[in-house]
Amino acid sequence: MAPEIWSLFILISLFLFRKGQASSSLKNPILSRLRRAPESKEESKKCSYTFLVPEQKITGPICAARGYSTDKDRVTRLDVAAVRDLLSKQRREMETLKLVVDVDGNLVNEMKLLRKESRNMNSRVTQLYMQLLHEIIRKRDNSLELAQLETRILNATADSMRLASRYRDLEAKFAAMSAVVNNQSVVIGALEERCMQVYSGRHDHPPLGPPLVQVVPENIPVKVAPFTNEIQSDNTQRLARERGSRSGPSPTSETLEVKQPPQRNFSAEGPFRDCLEAQDAGHITSGMYLIKPDEAERPLQVWCEQDIDNGGWTIIQSRKDGSVNFFRNWENYKSGFGNIDGEYWLGLEGIYRLGRQGDYKLLVELLDWMDKKVYAQYDSFHLEPESEGYRLRVGVYQGNAGDSLASHNGKQFTTLDRDKDAFSGNCAHFHKGGWWYNSCGQANLNGVWYTGGVYRSKFQDGIFWADYGGGFYSMKSVRMMIRPID
Ligand SMILES: [Ca+2]
DSSP: OOHHHHHHHHHHHHHHHHHHHHHSOSOOHHHHHHHHGGGOHHHHHSOOOOOOOOSTTOOSOOOSSTTGGGGHHHHHHHHHHHHHHHHHHHHHHHHHHHHHHHHHHHHHHHHHHHHHHHHHHHHHHHHHHHHHHHHHHHHHHHHHHHHHHHHHHHHHHHHHHHHHHHHHHHHHHHHHHHHHHHHHHHHHHHHHHHHHHHHHTTSOOOOOOOOOOOOOGGGOOOOOSSOOOSOOOBHHHHHHHHTTOSSSOOOBOOOOOOOOOOSTTBOOSOOBSSHHHHHHTTOOSOEEEEEOOTTOSSOEEEEEEOSSTTSOEEEEEEESSSOSOOOBOHHHHHHOEEOTTSSEEOOHHHHHHHHHTSOEEEEEEEEOTTOOEEEEEEEEEEEOOGGGTSOEEEOOEEESSOOOSGGGTTOOOBBTTBOOSSSSSOHHHHHTSOBOOSSSOSBOTTSBOBSSSBOOOSSOOBSOBHHHHOTTBOOSEEEEEEEEOO
């Protein structure tokens, strides 16, 4: 056979070998047969493969087995090189595939994780959905409760309106009853007086009461709670009991010196001529101050009111809680008594001395049991000396409490032991205080402190200001204060 044909044969074999290796494994039948070919003589005599060679003039079948062993070494080297090349290439591909598989594995893991997360998310979403459902149900329940509450509130409002209406009715009834009580007291007083007159025609007569102050029912301040239809408690009786007295208010001759004041609201400076001078000196706080009016023998402790009506007011009388007994004798009323930060009477002599050192005006501040404040102001005020019985001199009235001092203007001061009033008996005895009584009068600011306002008593002995509440309405608190005229 010609060498060209062998070359062609080898190339074709190589080509087939490579092709077979690329498409399958190392168990290539061509290669195995090529290798096995020289081992068997019988086999070597047979034509294993038939190739059609287009070139040259070969037209018949060609036996490839013959002469194969002669080029065996060269083919094998090429094969090995090719196989190695192929192996390395496949190894690279394997590595690439391995990398791909690794990446795929990671992806699978990630997918698994994502699936797991997705499952968790799903369960969480389900949970949230359930919660939402619960919330919706709960809110529906709440709205039902709200509706029920609204209904209850409406019912309560209706109830309160009914109660308010009843309260107003009761208030009106109470006012009417108070007026009746006052009128009956006046009638009873008048009947008692007539009885006494009839009785006195045959017997030695006991002391008569003074004519009662006429009632001013439209002015009676109404207070429903605490409501009591009984006779109001007489604080003087309580005080008397506390002091060991047997019964009823009794005059006291004990000299109640002004107590040592507590440290608060107390100014150690002074003494000043009055509270206006203290204010002018920079003491703008209401409290206790020492004053010493011109010609006064000793300094006095007083409460200075620096807050109302521009301040500078010297308090000469204060009632607020019934803690001090005002049923006292002349000496007490002359020198003064009580507690400066509570109830007190400055003293007639002190008030007289104050009035002598300038032109003063008087302000009477009244507080009823509805905590309503009313005022009576007089544009001038002073007392005459003791030799004139500390006669009261007040000027022109203005205010909203009514002028109940009018009938007392120009009257001397009367106490239980010094009767200077115009009444046949002693007004201090009936009104249980000391005052510039006429016969006896329209105001009794040193009377008995009753709680609650309207009171019942045989005589009009409460702290009354007749033009405001009538003779049977006792004020809750009262202050009398003076200040130099601007
Ligand atoms: Ca008299």
